Amino acid sequence: xxxxxxxxxxxxxxxxxxxxxxxxxxxxxxxxxxxxxxxxxxxxxxxxxxxxxxxxxxxxxxxxxxxxxxxxxxxxxxxxxxxxxxxxxxxxxxxxxxxxxxxxxxxxxxxxxxxxxxxxxxxxxxxxxxxxxxxxxxxxxxxxxxxxxxxxxxxxxxxxxxxxxxxxxxxx
Amino acid sequence: xxxxxxxxxxxxxxxxxxxxxxxxxxxxxxxxxxxxxxxxxxxxxxxxxxxxxxxxxxxxxxxxxxxxxxxxxxxxxxxxxxxxxxxxxxxxxxxxxxxxxxxxxxxxxxxxxxxxxxxxxxxxxxxxxxxxxxxxxxxxxxxxxxxxxxxxxxxxxxxxxxxxxxxxxxxxxxxxxxxxxxxxxxxxxxxxxx
Numbered sequence: 001x002x003x004x005x006x007x008x009x010x011x012x013x014x015x016x017x018x019x020x021x022x023x024x025x026x027x028x029x030x031x032x033x034x035x036x037x038x039x040x041x042x043x044x045x046x047x048x049x050x051x052x053x054x055x056x057x058x059x060x061x062x063x064x065x066x067x068x069x070x071x072x073x074x075x076x077x078x079x080x081x082x083x084x085x086x087x088x089x090x091x092x093x094x095x096x097x098x099x100x101x102x103x104x105x106x107x108x109x110x111x112x113x114x115x116x117x118x119x120x121x122x123x124x125x126x127x128x129x130x131x132x133x134x135x136x137x138x139x140x141x142x143x144x145x146x147x148x149x150x151x152x153x154x155x156x157x158x159x160x161x162x163x164x165x166x167x168x169x170x171x172x
Numbered sequence: 173x174x175x176x177x178x179x180x181x182x183x184x185x186x187x188x189x190x191x192x193x194x195x196x197x198x199x200x201x202x203x204x205x206x207x208x209x210x211x212x213x214x215x216x217x218x219x220x221x222x223x224x225x226x227x228x229x230x231x232x233x234x235x236x237x238x239x240x241x242x243x244x245x246x247x248x249x250x251x252x253x254x255x256x257x258x259x260x261x262x263x264x265x266x267x268x269x270x271x272x273x274x275x276x277x278x279x280x281x282x283x284x285x286x287x288x289x290x291x292x293x294x295x296x297x298x299x300x301x302x303x304x305x306x307x308x309x310x311x312x313x314x315x316x317x318x319x320x321x322x323x324x325x326x327x328x329x330x331x332x333x334x335x336x337x338x339x340x341x342x343x344x345x346x347x348x349x350x351x352x353x354x355x356x357x358x359x360x361x362x363x364x365x366x
Contacts (some may be wrong), residue, residue: 003254006319008273008274008275009275012269012273012275014277016226016230016233017226018228018229019235020229020235022233023232023234024245025229025232027229030225031225031226031229033225033228034225035221035224035225037224038222038224038281039217039220039221041220041284041285041288042213042221045284046210046213048207049209049212049213050206050209050210051272052178052209053179053205053208054202054205054206055178055181055182055185056205056294057201057204057205057208058181058182058185058189058202058205059181059184060192060201061185061194061197061198061200061201062186062188062189062192063192063194063200064185067188067192082228098323100320101180103321103324104327104328105272107324107325107330108328111328111329112329113326113330113335118277118336118339121325122336122343123338123343124321125315125318125321125340125344126340126344126347127312127313127344127347128310128311128312128313131174131177131254132311133283133307133309133311134174134311135174135294136280137283137287137307138285138287138303140288141287141288141291141299143297144305145297145298145299146173146298146299146304147298148173148199148272148304148355149307149308150173150174150177151358152304152354152358153307153308153311153351155350155351155354156308156311156347156348156350157311157347159347159350159351160312160344160347161341163343163347164339164343167339168336168339169343171329171338171339171342172336
């Protein structure tokens with residue numbers, strides 16, 4: 001199955017270019033035309049990225065995550081999950097690379113087939129980097145009022161945490 | 173909203189670092205964070221240009237329209253305001269396909285292209301309900317094969333890296349449904365309020 005996943009990108013690129021060629025599109029010229037827009041788009045999101053990543057790396061270095069998690073530890077014990085899951089749930093919406101690294105450490109510590117390892121795997125791959133997506137998409141367009149975007153997205157992340165625990169406990 | 177969250181993150185980490193004696197680590201973290209962001213954006217610059225290039229080919233050849241009409245039954249119901257807009261529907265479908273296939277690096281540029289196209293049509297100062305739903309879709313994750321996770325699991329000695337696939341599908345679907353329901357309920361609320 002892993003090979004199918006690895007083949008997805010080259011097959012799509014090949015398919016797009018072949019389809020364009022068959023439809024008599026000047027593929028390279030058209031590619032350049034589109035690629036040019038990528039430069040300004042990346043520059044538009046750079047300030048957003050700097051603001052967000054600086055804040056995330058400050059939170060991670062300050063020990064705030066550990067503090068929050070130690071406060072929520074009794075809750076985790078009451079539900080019957082190991083408290084090490086909680087930092088992942090907090091880290092996942094803000095940092096993609098941070099949550100990957102943390103998931104890897106959980107898998108190494110508990111083993112990939114353990115309950116904690118499975119919950120971590122499910123949780124990490126069932127949601128996206130919420131704040132990154134919101135900040136990048138709406139930051140690039142310059143919107144300031146986001147209305148109900150953040151609450152709706154965060155409720156989705158909460159649902160992911162609940163379902164990750166439930167599915168692993170019931171199916172695994 | 174983001175203003176408050178950003179302020180909260182920075183202030184609470186300064187206070188927390190002062191309390192735990194990690195203030196030295198914090199100054200390194202600030203500089204490293206800024207450096208990481210620039211590195212990430214250089215990495216993104218490449219994939220951004222490449223995928224916007226491929227997107228242009230797909231649009232000119234009519235491939236995105238084909239994709240948009242294939243997805244129409246679902247897309248039209250979720251995004252009724254863009255029912256007639258083939259360009260936006262095509263871009264949204266390209267983003268959804270990239271997400272579904274687990275091509276995160278392609279999904280961001282394609283999603284940005286879709287949101288920018290929607291922003292061009294939007295006269296107001298706040299995002300439309302369609303834009304919000306689209307961005308919230310991108311904060312959830314629907315993946316056919318979570319390849320990165322499987323690679324991570326097998327690197328830790330998992331005999332069955334894809335063993336948690338059903339759990340991942342159920343969980344990500346439940347999260348996505350929650351997001352969509354919240355958006356649809358909030359849409360009604362804000363319509364009544366305005």
